[in-house]
Amino acid sequence: MRLPVICRYLCLVLATSLLIPQATWAGGFFRNGAVGGVSIDARGVLSEPSTEEAQSLRQTVEAQLAAVPPELDTQLGLRRISLRQLEAAMAEATQKEFGKLPDEIRFLAGLQRVQYVLVYPEQNDIVLVGPGEGWRVNQLGQVVGKTTGRPVIQLEDLIVAFRTAYQADEAISCSIDPTAEGTAAMRRFVKSQKRFSPEAVTGMAEALGPQQITITGVPESSHFARVLVAADYRMKRIAMQLEESPLQTLPSFLEMLADSRAKLNNMMPRWWLACDYEPLARSEDGLAWELRGQGVQVKTEDSLVSDDGSIKAVAGRTNPIATRWAEQMTRQYDELSREAAVFGQLRNLMDISVIAALVRKEQLIERAECPLPTLTGENNDFTLQAWNPPKTVATQCSFVKRNREFLITASGGVQIDNWQVASQSQVSPRVAEVRNENPHVGGRWWW
Template identity: 30%
Template sequence: LRTFSDNGEEIFGCSFDPRAEGLARVKEFVTQSNARGPLSAGAGVRNYTKQLKEKLGIQDITLYGVPDTSRVARVLIEADYRMKLIGIGKMDAGKNIPSYFDLLAQESNQSGMNLEALRWWLTMKYDSVLHNPQRTAYQVVGSSVLCQSENQIVTKEGERLRTGQAEKLNREFAANFTEHYQELAEQDLVYADLQNIFDLALVAALMRNEQLANRAGWEMTAFAANGAYRPAEFEPAHTVDTVVNHRVFNGKDVVVQVAGGVRVDTNSVVKNQQNLKVSPEVGAVSAQSKAPALPVGRWWWDLAN
């Protein structure tokens, strides 16, 4: 509610940002390693992986729209980090969401670069928002989470350049993640939590966009921007271990480094009139949900079946 108040940003999310100097070191390291030929098994591979992490260093966490001490911030960061671990094969999400390396291994024409700079991020995905003619009752349809992807280019100086495009395997990983998100949420509750946050954010945005609190005569008091209610606070996270992994394909080291984040832009849903549709069914529900006679001080009631 506070994010979508008069002084709120009306958008929130997080991103993991690799440092340019680390990317520059890794790019040079990978090029030199491939020039020397294939790695030796065992200790050679372990040493290579260790050096990769050391040269790349940590990533900075950028958080916006919600307090960095909030539980919402923790869920955004955790969901984003786990998605990237899944993508580089360091966390198992099940057979329906194979890692990028698994997809690369299945590709007959493996044309991966020495250093693959991938960007994966999670956004909102809704089919529509239905409402009655009076716009007093709403139903969110097709709630889910969308994983998007992009290939980026790393310059010699370590700068990541956006391309606005994603190659086939990158798109395939994102599509699998989106299609099987509900399965993932059942086995890893952080993803169920993330979807709930998306849904609540959409409801809060609808309340603001449709002026529902004003129309209902609710001043929000304790829940307002400067209200008395204070949610629990947690230790904020400002940096995170780098998300990087590598495999050897056709005698060549392919290193994948991932950036990205979570972006919750509710305006893309609630301010798009094509998403808002009148529904007779929602109108029928609203007619059945009028408040009965309530005891003094009671503001809530159960909807009759």
């Protein structure tokens, strides 16, 4: 029997990650901090920490950080990082400091995005260039710029990006999906209800059960992987109105849905975060490259939920409200990344993944005669510590009343097509000018 007033339900899995706040040295790399404000237990189950745990985390991270060196504490439009000398600085720290890396190395001198890749064969060097400034710890224990609030790029993520480009052939992605058994059980539960009640929402979540987290292309236990999952998690929580949007101008999908008359027909909207770059700009000689574009976009398509619980993508078909929400989040992504640092972290991962693919594709290491054995994984001097990999997350449900229709939105993820981005470029004389500006002087690895 159908419900007299069946509600439109949105059942969503939420997954994100938090590194356990402890001081540990592993293979010369110091670990701390959080990703997105959600903890992962030994079984790989994701959950949100309590207020006390979050406060403790921030205090722990702050206590572990040294004061920012005065010469790094100012905001710069373009900060430069020498990869050759960065490798040397890591090697020196390993030998002299028993593997302890100073904060300026761990946080890449406060670099917040990579905008240019400059190759200097005459100096046997490759230089990354982008905005940078001093850093601080935000409320979630994330290390961000002092004035902008944008997350800094972390060395461990750069290492994972390069090692993935040089050692792995699998695409970088994460997804959070319900099981077919859970989806079928949820549909049976809905059909069994004679009336809607708050208990029905709880019953739906229990019927759908834990949802599965899949990560490809990067180590599941890496900080890189945790950022992927965290960004997907936060996106869905905002869409589902399970947490307040960081931007007043970005309503939830549920709010948009409540005012809509769009038909559902058992379709399940799926959102995912993907690369959004213009063709790379390059100099005529291929020694200077520029990343152009916002970096990240939100995409959506419909999936059909069958009676047996299987979910099949319907190519080219999208829920108009889901599309409108995706487009609005894409338009406001830059502002959103300032308010919710995990979205800036994700963009950083996309930037450095594209850069790593570019360096390998264009053989820039060979052109510069600049070996980077630590970054590319040719040596074993740095082994990044493994943490509990995210495996499952409990279903949470939100709903709006809407006649006899129901909707679940549980799948999605992140897809980084870095090789495709690295394969598209256009000649731009202006990029060569950047290469000739502010040349490297002295032995410091950043300037």
